[in-house]
Amino acid sequence: MPSAEQGATIPPAGKAPPVFTRPVKPKPSPVSPPRAAPPPPVAPTGRGLDSHWDRRFGRGAIEPDFTLDLHGHTLEAAHARLDAGLAQARAMDARVVLLIAGKDRGAPAADRGDSRGAIRSKLLDWLAAGPHGSVIAAIRKAHRRHGGEGALYLVLRRPRG
Template identity: 45%
Template sequence: MPRRLDPDEAALWKRVAATVTPIARRPVVPVPTTPPTVKPPAPRPRLAAPPAAARTPAPLPPPRRTHSAATLDGHWDRRLRKGLVRPDMSIDLHGHTLASAQALLEESLHRALLRGARVLLVVAGRLRPGADRLPQMHGDPRPRGAIRASLPDWLAFSAFADQIVALRPAHISHGGAGAVYVILRRSRDD
């Protein structure tokens, strides 16, 4: 359902609409009932094409990891759903631009891996339906929910993507729909 315009926006829209002149309608040309007879063009002699140089295919981008679909053992998933897992670290991305939020996420992942953390709680706000498709409005730096919508892509293409095991929604006690758990791979020296 589209949102309604507030009174200021409605007044602005009326002023803009008043400055527009409609496009003149073109008369409809009737379609002839019998198609005109067209003589087919004479075939042109074919020229031999020069041999094509062998092209090397463009390199493929690295495969995208989907951490949301990654499987954990049932014990981990049950404990996460019930809120029994306490995050080792947490970061809050509220109030950041997309660029600064992504930089903070990368830095926090690096710090978490250095500390040997297993669960990083990322508070990013609720994901708004269609947040990634909303146009950017004047005066609004980004659509609502854009950071939360970008999280899976940022994590998939992160320098630490191979160290991320899974991405799960947070329990209500840790932020609910406005936060996610990033499950990190256990370090080998443990």
């Protein structure tokens, strides 16, 4: 038993020494959490136009400068017609192109082949990868009087110079 001279304290008989507990908070990790990868680039659908354009599209107050109808073509013919038609629209300084391509059928493009909705399902890929992708400012769904879900508006950037 330790003596009182050594500085040890002996608790009185029958009483336990007080126990002090404090909740332990986990320490924050010195390494910051990993950042989410940036989203992949997509075809221009919502940016590039101000709200004035959106209101006019919603009311159906915009008349297209050029109409391009791909409905009823084969995939190869529709792709060629799309590129040629956009080149023609740009040569005419068209700002809004009405693109008629039929309704989207909901199945993935790879599963379509030549079935209904194949052109519409591949359309955004063609536009993004094609020679005219950089001149498209926005893509919007067409108003009901211009074809509704079976058509799109392509808003082309103004020519520079």
